[in-house]
Amino acid sequence: MKTLLVLLAAACLCLVPVIAQANAHPTLYLEIYQYDTDPDDPDYGCVFLGTCPEICFHAQRPMVGELHCYNAKLPYNFGIVPIHVAKLDTPPLAAGWPLPCGPGGGWVTLSCGIANSGAPVTRLGLGVCPNFLQGPGTVPMAILFTATTACHDWYDHGAYMKYMSTSSVAATFFDITTNADDGILLLKNCQAIDEMPPQLVIGGRAQWGGTKSVICALDPTSVDLTTWGKIKGLYR
Secondary structure (H helix, E strand, O other): OHHHHHHHHHOOOOOOOHHHHOOOOOEEEEOOEEEOOOOOOOOOOHHHHOOOHHHHEOOOOOOOOEOOOEEOOOOOOEEEEEEEEEOOOOOOOOEOOOOOOOOOOOEOEEEEEEEEEEOOEEEEEEEEOOOEEEOOOOOOOOEEEEEOOEOEOOOEOOEEEEEEEOOOOOOEEEEEEOEOOOOEOEEEOOOOOEEOOOOOEEEEOEEEOOOOOOOOOEOOOOOOOOOHHHHHHOOO
C-alpha cells in the first residue's frame, strides 16, 4: 500500500524547475467540530452526503474570521478533528492529478501523527475524505494519506480523526506530530516534491472542551510575502 501511495505521488512528471514549484512554507493546522451523532453513520451520513462540509472542505471561500480550532464539549459526543493544510503558494488549478499536473503549489500527500493530551477521550479512528486514499500506519500516531484524482488547495481536508468524549467536559488538546512509523513530517506538493521541516510548519493545535486557551489562526490560508532568494535558500 505504501508503495502504491509513493507511485501515485510520483506519477506527475512535469518539465518545470523544481525550486519554482515548491511552496515556501506550507503550514499544518488542526480543526475541531462536535456532533451528537456519528457523522460517518450511514443513517446520518453527513460526511458521505456532504451536508457537513466543515469536515472535508470549507464552503466559505475566502475564509473569514478564525480557523475553527476550538469547540465546547458535551458528554458522550463525537469530536471530529480535520487536518488543515494552508499557506500554499500557488493554487492547484489543474484537475486530474497526477496527469495533467497542477501548476505548482497545492498538495497531494501528507504524512504526520496526531497526539492528544488533557482530559481523556476515546479514539475511534481515522476518516478519509472523498478522493483520498489512506496508507499504512498505526493511527493516530502514524497517519498517511494521498489524493487520488486531483491536486488540492487549503479548502480541502484529506482526512480527520474521530473521537468520543467521556462524562468529562474538561479540555482535551490535539497536536500534530511527526509520523511515529518513520519519524518524519512530510507533505508532497502538486509536483510530487517532498516538503519537510523547516519549510513545512506546524501552525496550531485544536482544543475540545474547557475554557478556550488556544489561539485560533486568523486567515490561515494566506501566504506571507517572500523572495526567490528565500525560497532558493530552503534548498541549499
